[in-house]
Amino acid sequence: MARKASKNITKARAAVTKPAYALPDAVTLLKTVKFAKFDETVDLTMRLGVDTRHADQMVRGTVVLPHGLGKTKTVAVIASGDRQKEAIAAGADFVGGEEMVEKIQKENWTAFDALIATPDMMKVVGRLGKVLGPKGLMPNPKTGTVTLDVAAAVKEIKAGKVEFRADKTSLVHVPVGKLSFDPQKLVDNATTVIGAIVRSKPSAAKGRYIKSVTLSSTMGPGVPLDSAVADAVGKH
Numbered sequence: 001m002a003r004k005a006s007k008n009i010t011k012a013r014a015a016v017t018k019p020a021y022a023l024p025d026a027v028t029l030l031k032t033v034k035f036a037k038f039d040e041t042v043d044l045t046m047r048l049g050v051d052t053r054h055a056d057q058m059v060r061g062t063v064v065l066p067h068g069l070g071k072t073k074t075v076a077v078i079a080s081g082d083r084q085k086e087a088i089a090a091g092a093d094f095v096g097g098e099e100m101v102e103k104i105q106k107e108n109w110t111a112f113d114a115l116i117a118t119p120d121m122m123k124v125v126g127r128l129g130k131v132l133g134p135k136g137l138m139p140n141p142k143t144g145t146v147t148l149d150v151a152a153a154v155k156e157i158k159a160g161k162v163e164f165r166a167d168k169t170s171l172v173h174v175p176v177g178k179l180s181f182d183p184q185k186l187v188d189n190a191t192t193v194i195g196a197i198v199r200s201k202p203s204a205a206k207g208r209y210i211k212s213v214t215l216s217s218t219m220g221p222g223v224p225l226d227s228a229v230a231d232a233v234g235k236h
Contacts, residue, residue, distance in 0.1 A: 007065050007223070008035040008078055009035075009219065009220075011033070011035075011197050012033040012035065012105065012219075012220050012223060013134065013221040014219045015029060015032070015033045015169065015221070016221050016222075016223055017028065017225075018224075019224060020223060020224045020225060020226040020227070021223055021224065021226060022225075022226055022228075023179045023187050023191065023215070023225055023226075023229050024183065024187055024189060024228070025060065025217045026185045026223040026225055027186045027187055027193055028217070029145070029160055029223055030042065030043040030179060030215065030216070030217050030220050030221075030223060031183065032178060033220055034121060034217070034219075034220060035219065036129050036136070036217075036218065036219040036220075037072070038218075039177040039178045039180045040177060040217040040218035040219055040220065041061060041069075041070075041175050041179075041217065041218050042176050042177075042178065042179055042181075042186055042190075042215065042216070042217050043172075043173055043174065043175050043176065043215070043217070043218075044174050044177070044190050044193050044194070044213065044214070044215055045171060045172065045173050045174075045210055045213070045214045045215075045216065045222070046171070046172045046194070046210060046212070046213050046214075046224070046230075047170060047171055047195075047210075047211040047212040047213075048166055048170045048171075048172060048205075048209060048210065049171050049205060049206075049207050049208045049209050049210070049211050050169060050193055050202060051169070052166050052167070052170055052207070053168075054128050054204065056202055056203075056204040057202045057204050057224035058127070058165075058166065058202065059164070059165070059172065059197065059200050059201070059202065060142055060163075060164065060200070061142055061143070061162065061163070061164055061165040061196060061197075062075075062141070062156075062161055062163050062164070062196075063144070063161070063162060063193055063195075063196035063214070064136065064156055064159055064160055064161045064162075064192075065160040065161075065162060065176065065177070065179065065189045065192060065193070066160075066185075066188050066192055067160070067162030067185040067188060068159065068177070068207075069160050069162065069175055069176075069177060069178070070177055070181065071178075072112055072156050072158060072220070073095055073113035073158060074093045074111065074112045074114075075091075075092050075094075075111045075112060075113065075114050075115075075116065076092065076093065076094040076095070076096075076100065076114070076115045076116070076156050076201075077092045077094070077095045077096075077115075077116045077117070077150050077154065078096060078097060078100050078101060078115065078116070078117040078118070078121045078124075078125055079095070079097065079117065079118040079121060079150055080097050080118065080120065080121065081118075083084060083118050083150050084096075084097070084190045084195075085095075086150055086151045087116070087150045087151065089152055089155035090150065090151035090152075090153065090158075091149055091154055091158055091234055092116075092154045093112065094111075094112060097121070098124055101121075101125060101127065101128060104128050104131055104132070105127060105128060105131065106184040107161065108131055110131065110135055110137060111130070112131060112137070112158045113157075114137070114151060115132065115137050115138070115139055115145065116139060116145045116147065116150055116154065116157075117139040117146055117149070118136045118146075119144065119146055119147075120147065122139070122146060125138075125139060131194060135166075136163070137193075143163050144156065144161075150161050152229075162175060162193070164197060166191075166198075170211075172197060173191045174189055174197075176189040176190045176215075179217050179218045179220075183209075184204075190215065192228075194213065194229060194230055197210075198210065198230055205212050210227065212224065212227075212228040213225040213227070213229060213230055216224050
């Protein structure tokens with residue numbers, strides 16, 4: 001049996017009265033209807049006109065949010081030699097070689113938000129697919145987490161780099177900050193994400209690419225955004 005929505009969430013959903021909102025107005029609305037006692041995460045969800053069953057229509061990438069996420073990500077690095085020293089100097093939280101691979105494999109250890117590996121270590125990191133894959137933590141060259149420049153990768157993630165990927169239902173979910181952020185910072189972060197996804201349109205995708213855009217908070221309602229938001233960003 002489906003759980004009945006609380007009075008607070010019902011009231012919050014009722015405040016969404018328009019079919020679509022401008023991005024600044026959506027941010028204001030989420031702040032106005034906030035009832036949770038913790039600092040909620042604000043998420044952007046985009047429905048894309050792609051068929052992710054086809055490899056040439058996959059949408060995936062990374063983008064650095066101009067104002068970060070409001071929390072510092074825990075970063076682990078699997079490397080060898082001088083690359084380990086570079087990772088430590090750049091601020092990585094965990095740095096190791098094959099012993100870290102063994103720890104992840106044997107203990108299912110995933111006490112990190114992102115994992116970076118150097119290309120030469122991928123032959124052993126490749127064994128970790130069953131542990132890391134389901135959690136979206138497997139290093140990948142496309143997201144910049146398989147690289148020789150581990151220092152730059154660590155700094156980017158610490159600065160607020162987020163990954164986006166279309167799921168099986170062609171939805172992309174990306175966090176864009178905390179509800180306590182200044183409204184303009186949330187607008188800037190969301191605009192940056194929308195722009196990155198618009199620019200990632202696969203050449204094989206036909207028809208309308210951006211079908212809908214929604215802004216929501218952890219406990220708040222989903223606020224539909226005007227399609228003009230994506231259109232305007234795509235022209236820059």
